[in-house]
Amino acid sequence: MFSFIYVEKSIKKHPRTLKILSRFPKSTVITCEHYGEIFNRHQQDFRIQKKDPCLILAEKHNKRIMPAPPEYGLNTTHNYYFSHMLNCIYDCRYCFLQGMFRSAHNVIFVNYEDFIEDIRALAVKTREPIWFYSGYDCDSLALDPITGFSRSFIEAVSLIDNAFLELRTKSTQVRKLLEMKPRDNVICAFSLSPSAVIKSLEHQTPSLAARLSAAKKLQLAGWPVALRLDPIVFVENFRAEYKFLFEQITEKLDFETLHSITIGAFRLPKRFFKTIKNLYPEEPLFSSQFNSDNGQVSYKKSTEKKILDWCEASLKSRKNCPPVYRQSLE
Amino acid sequence: MELTGTTTLLVALKAEAQPLIDHYKLKSARQHPFPIYANEQLKIVITGIGKCPSATALAHTAAFFSALPNHIWINFGIAGHKDHTIGTAVSVSKVINKSSQQTWYPNLIKLPNTLVKSLTTYEAVVGDYVDDTLCDMEAAGFMSAGSSLHIKSECLFVFKVISDNKLSDAKNITKNLVAGLVKMHIPTLEALIKKAEIKVQDARNGKLELGSELFEKWHFTQTQKSQLREGIRRFRALDKETLWQDMELDNCATAKDVIENLNRRLQKLLPKF
């Protein structure tokens, strides 16, 4: 999977480093001082690196847990995000990481214990529910069998009374969760799109059927499952595509027990959009009719409203619809 | 001779270059300030020994010969290592400038029968082989110039063949030995060039050229040219079947009309998946 693995000298002997390296016996390991020597340097090209990215094992020293952007939560007050990884093994054409980083290498921060300590420190500051979102700069579970991320974080967070953990993913790597007892404060949130969108834009990701099947397994095991329909892409046959998606959701999942559904139309910070468009000028998505204001590129307000209104109404028209939240810039 | 090509090899010595010149049937393109041999795909620049010549040769070649975006640059040649057997091929993962301790990480591609190691660039020939790194006198100059010239790190490679070690030091290097070592690794070098090319080629998004006939008919300001370019990019992405020129432009009196016409068409197009 990774021909070359860079490892920071200081964590060469870290048990998690050794465990991860043992999964890649054929990879060549290269020692570096700091992951920044290889990751996100000037003069790097995301598109070229994405063809054969390296793995980098590193330690995150600061800014481990960050306040979530305002539109990110579920109408909750205390929202934070964190990333035990940077970048992703999937290749969604709309992914903002392509605009944020010049590098497509995958970084895993092995010092989970420091992240968990920071989560605890934030949680004790309030008695109100406090949400921690994973999967912002990566896919939470795509490499779970290798990183052991879910077990470490779930076990720790489930001991904190007021803490909630959301694991956002497009993957089907739920085996580790199925081996554990379900926790009410850990939500596995699957990002879904119509099959046509997955095929055209979400390269190398599991199919819709596979994601739904993984979500169903978790539901049957008693885990709270949420759905994230974000970004919603305005394509030809938009209504037919999304209607069919909603039908598959209601058919394949236990719809009424879903924890929540969030909907958000395609949007990107302007500078990320520009970078990504230059990386993939031939991509139809980046040629849609967009508006650009407040530093964001998105559909025209009226179009965005129509998209979200229609999706929300269509979901809510189904029996026992779980709570639906909008993720929009307003 | 027009110098085109997608890959340039920078080698220190004529002895290192000669087997490649013969193999690829390269023609002498110029002799000053650096001898260059080339065919349509490949250039070899003989830089001379040392960091400075290596850096200057890269800068000179990059500046004077139009290179496609994502042109591949490879520093190729012989190097020493305390233990490794003479003839071992090495992809260099990290280049250390001995005098400044500055480091660079060239790009890597998995190659058959090739070690991956760090390399230290020294000011002079090394006799004691203390470090567990390769030693040479050029790679740091090459990497330093590449990074100053904003060449993408994915396009910079350092590939060496071990020519000396503790048992047989640099004094024993002969032209024949060098030629033999280089010849032995032409297939590996070829694999490197091929794989590197495959990786970068579809990321070579050249600037969209606009047909000159447009400019004969209408006068476009610079801003209008960039609006037109962006409109055509979007049109091509959204409608792969129609040529944008097939739009009815005859009724357009001005460049502004052309752009408005294009934008009206674009408004009706949605991504089809």
Ligand code: SF4
């Ligand atoms: S799964 Fe998420 S993080 Fe991964 S490429 Fe797609 S959008 Fe980006």
